[in-house]
Amino acid sequence: MRLTALLWMAAKSAFPHDYRYGTNRPWTIAAKRLNPPGKKRRKVFVEPIANEDWHVLRGDTVEILSGKDKGKQGKVSQVIRRRNWVMLEGLNTHYRYVGRSGDYRGTYIASEAPLLLKDVTLIDPTDRKPTDIEWRYTEEGERVRVSVRTGRIIPKPVYQRKDGIIPQQWKDGPKDTSPEDTLQKTYMPSLKTLEEEVMEKLNIQEDRKPRKSYWY
Amino acid sequence: MGVLSALTRGLLRGADRMAEFTSKRGPRTFYKSRGARPTGVLTSSRKFIPVQAMIPQFVVPNLEGFNLKPYVSYKTPAGTEEPMTPEKLFSQVVAPQIERDIEEGVFNKENLEKYGLEKTQDGKLFKLYPKNFVR
Numbered sequence: 001m002r003l004t005a006l007l008w009m010a011a012k013s014a015f016p017h018d019y020r021y022g023t024n025r026p027w028t029i030a031a032k033r034l035n036p037p038g039k040k041r042r043k044v045f046v047e048p049i050a051n052e053d054w055h056v057l058r059g060d061t062v063e064i065l066s067g068k069d070k071g072k073q074g075k076v077s078q079v080i081r082r083r084n085w086v087m088l089e090g091l092n093t094h095y096r097y098v099g100r101s102g103d104y105r106g107t108y109i110a111s112e113a114p115l116l117l118k119d120v121t122l123i124d125p126t127d128r129k130p131t132d133i134e135w136r137y138t139e140e141g142e143r144v145r146v147s148v149r150t151g152r153i154i155p156k157p158v159y160q161r162k163d164g165i166i167p168q169q170w171k172d173g174p175k176d177t178s179p180e181d182t183l184q185k186t187y188m189p190s191l192k193t194l195e196e197e198v199m200e201k202l203n204i205q206e207d208r209k210p211r212k213s214y215w216y
Numbered sequence: 217m218g219v220l221s222a223l224t225r226g227l228l229r230g231a232d233r234m235a236e237f238t239s240k241r242g243p244r245t246f247y248k249s250r251g252a253r254p255t256g257v258l259t260s261s262r263k264f265i266p267v268q269a270m271i272p273q274f275v276v277p278n279l280e281g282f283n284l285k286p287y288v289s290y291k292t293p294a295g296t297e298e299p300m301t302p303e304k305l306f307s308q309v310v311a312p313q314i315e316r317d318i319e320e321g322v323f324n325k326e327n328l329e330k331y332g333l334e335k336t337q338d339g340k341l342f343k344l345y346p347k348n349f350v351r
Contacts, residue, residue: 167290167291168291170291176285177285177287177289179291179292179293181284185297189300191305191332193349195342195351196341206341210341
């Protein structure tokens with residue numbers, strides 16, 4: 001096959017259907033080194049879970065049911081849907097060296113391993129025991145997670161931004177438009193284009209006409 | 217295909233033929249512009265005459281009392297305004313006038329220009345189609 005055709009095929013489909021998704025994000029260098037374009041690995045079988053049935057969200061507190069840290073509770077830091085994985089903060093860890101160069105063996109850190117969804121359950125917020133979860137509708141029609149054992153609603157975890165900014169506590173800088181000015185509605189719908197309105201406002205007289213040109 | 221797949225497992229051989237051939241590549245006699253519009257006319261004696269009309273000029277209005285700044289505060293909640301569609305524009309700008317004229321009995325199908333609807337884009341400075349201005 002020609003080289004150009006091969007290069008085009010490599011660039012076109014970003015990820016083939018049998019791409020093995022790992023803990024590294026697919027666009028990082030580490031992921032590209034583990035999964036270069038031509039590589040084929042043994043297939044991993046992932047239980048198909050519909051989007052409506054997925055009940056663990058980032059920021060939830062969950063309990064581990066099996067594995068090294070069985071019985072411990074932790075907060076979900078990352079969810080990888082492609083493999084039904086859930087990564088908790090500081091739990092299910094193994095230790096490795098990071099950043100080695102030359103003779104220096106690197107920093108010894110704890111890195112988390114992912115857990116499958118079936119090895120993890122959500123926790124009832126009031127009695128802090130693990131429960132089974134169902135999606136049900138409230139009287140207002142809102143879809144919520146309800147623990148089967150006690151019937152209590154488990155609220156969605158508060159969304160925390162990755163850059164650590166809490167919008168309510170944000171202090172406006174000199175270049176920030178205040179919320180009142182941003183939400184002010186000043187648009188008057190009209191049939192003129194922006195350019196015509198600006199010319200009218202600034203009293204720009206334009207009598208020249210562009211030369212007639214043809215395009216096909 | 218087998219030989220090539222063995223090669224591609226490591227490093228892809230050869231240059232990238234599909235890369236854009238910009239003015240930074242090629243021999244020094246190769247000239248190509250990067251898209252800047254000309255601001256004058258080059259004469260036959262290789263002298264460049266700048267034309268004032270081709271040089272863009274910024275017309276800045278008076279910004280007193282203008283409160284919008286480059287960035288938006290994080291405290292702003294998401295807006296609730298729907299995007300403007302042609303149907304909404306028509307129903308807000310043109311439809312009330314047409315309804316008023318129909319009630320008075322003055323509506324004339326031949327005279328739609330008075331509501332702002334144009335028959336042809338020919339005499340206009342800013343044509344909508346083909347669009348002859350850069351936004």
